[in-house]
Every structure is written in structure tokens, then in C-alpha cells.
């Protein structure tokens with residue numbers, strides 16, 4: 001049973017995958033939405049048919065000035081953000097760290113870490129003032145479990161995990177909630193982006209694995225965000241039944 005409903009929800013990277021599922025889930029409950037995307041086309045497609053007031057913004061979250069302008073330009077009836085879902089972010093490449101593209105690392109740090117920090121800092125000031133609000137970060141199981149080729153992606157999600165925890169410490173007296181949602185394998189365009197459009201390689205990641213779907217994550221976020229305001233879900237780790245952490249690796253020379 002839903003006991004609390006945020007009125008205004010901001011969802012970053014609402015143009016695909018988790019973002020679309022979050023937008024639909026919160027729209028179905030009647031929340032007004034602020035949706036960000038990298039292109040107007042993608043944004044338009046998501047907004048159609050949501051049936052709730054939507055403020056859409058085309059923004060590159062790694063551009064601090066653009067994020068500041070987005071918050072400064074929020075229409076009056078979208079300014080009191082009750083829930084920020086820091087969804088933007090992803091993985092680029094799966095090469096071993098010693099062979100990875102530094103440009104990929106830069107982009108992951110820019111969006112997965114800096115973009116999340118900009119949005120959090122700008123949304124949270126009003127939440128603290130109003131003594132009400134919730135930051136939901138979309139982390140990953142990769143923040144806790146390292147895997148070969150994960151290097152900066154895993155490290156960026158470990159950052160999100162620890163940042164979420166430290167924000168909880170700082171917000172203890174404010175009624176503002178912080179949750180880190182840590183999904184494992186979910187079939188979205190995550191792998192297509194990681195492999196830079198190589199659809200065949202991306203499909204192999206999910207083949208025969210019965211992975212989670214974006215709606216599973218949306219339902220989890222919705223649950224955490226609609227519990228009574230006294231409850232803070234610190235973190236939730238969710239995986240498909242077919243996925244688990246592996247054993248520690250040992251390289252033997254003989």
C-alpha cells in the first residue's frame with residue numbers, strides 16, 4: 001500500500017531504459033515529472049502519453065553550467081522537487097584497465113559521478129529547506145563486486161554507494177532521505193551503449209540469462225520512494241536469480 005507519494009519527481013536520462021520505466025511508474029501514480037534527456041527527439045517520445053504535467057529539459061549533465069541553468073529555469077510549479085532519481089550514467093568499454101580508452105573513463109566520471117553530484121547538490125538545498133525530499137541514486141552491484149573490465153564503471157558506482165552513505169550522515173536531522181538502488185543484470189540498452197552499438201555482442205550478454213527488466217527496477221524504486229517518510233531505505237541490491245557474485249580469481253602459472 002502506498003502511504004506517501006512524492007508530488008514532483010525529477011528523473012535524469014529519462015529517454016531510455018530505466019528512465020522511461022521510472023517516468024511511466026511515477027506518472028501512473030499521478031506525480032508531476034521533470035525529465036532530462038540528451039536530445040529533444042528522445043524526450044518528446046517519452047513525454048507522449050504520460051498523462052501528467054511534465055517539464056522536459058534537454059541537458060548534458062556533465063556540463064555544470066547547463067545543469068545550474070536547468071535548475072534555475074525550473075517553472076514555479078516544478079521547483080519543489082520531492083524526489084530526485086539520479087539515473088543518468090552507464091558503462092563504456094569492457095577492456096582491461098591497462099587497455100581501456102581514457103576518453104571512456106572521462107565520460108563515465110563526468111556523468112556517473114560529476115553529473116550526479118551537480119544534480120544532487122542543486123536539488124538538495126530546497127529539500128533541506130522544506131525538510132522533505134528524497135534522493136534515489138541508481139548505483140549498481142558493480143559498486144560492491146568488481147569484475148574484469150569493469151574498472152572505472154565499477155569504481156564510479158562504488159563512489160555512488162559511499163556518497164549515498166555520507167549524504168545520509170549529513171542529512172540525518174533534515175528529514176531528507178537517500179537511497180542507493182543497486183541493480184545487477186537488467187536487459188536495457190546498457191550493454192549496447194557499453195559496446196558502442198555492437199548489437200550482437202550486447203545481445204550475448206543477456207542470452208539465456210533471463211535478466212531483470214527495467215520495470216523490476218522501477219517497481220523497487222517506487223516502493224522505496226513511497227514508504228512512510230519515517231523510513232529510509234539505505235540501499236537495495238537486486239539481481240536476476242540467474243546472477244550471483246563469482247569466486248575470487250586465482251591466476252596460476254603452472
Ligand code: 8X3
Pocket residue numbers: 139140141142183184185186
Ligand atoms: C550493471 C550491472 O551486472 O550488468 O550495472 O554489470 S551488471
